[in-house]
Amino acid sequence: MSGRHVLIIGIAPNAVDFSDPDLPPGADADTIAAGLHEAQRLFAEQGDACDLCLLDLKGPPEAPIAAQLASRPYDCIVIGGIRIPKANLELFEAVVNAVHRHAPVVPIAFNTAPANSVEAAGRWMGQGRVTPGG
Incomplete structure (x- = not known):
């Protein structure tokens, strides 16, 4: 596995509502940020690159996602x-x-925590790729 590019889309750690009872106990912005950095490190360790598209929730997600997807080809998108x-x-x-x-041809994967993004992408990596602009 090498040379592939993954995009992780999520909520910016400082925009998460940690008072939501559906979130795991003890979750906080620092833990999420550390998990995202760990995911990037793990992707790099296996020779893959990982970009982040972290939503600030100040507007609809369409524009930042469209801009990120137009910036380069991706082999998998983890939400x-x-x-x-x-x-x-x-x-x-x-x-x-x-x-x-x-990115209609790029596989979408779902993680359960930032640190298992590599595993999530690995389930689908290589089954599609989008080029900038479509």
């Missing part, structure tokens, strides 16, 4: 930290649909 809190259902749908519109 994480959005589908678990029930309050994020509409955001989750918007993210999935934005990815589908702007």
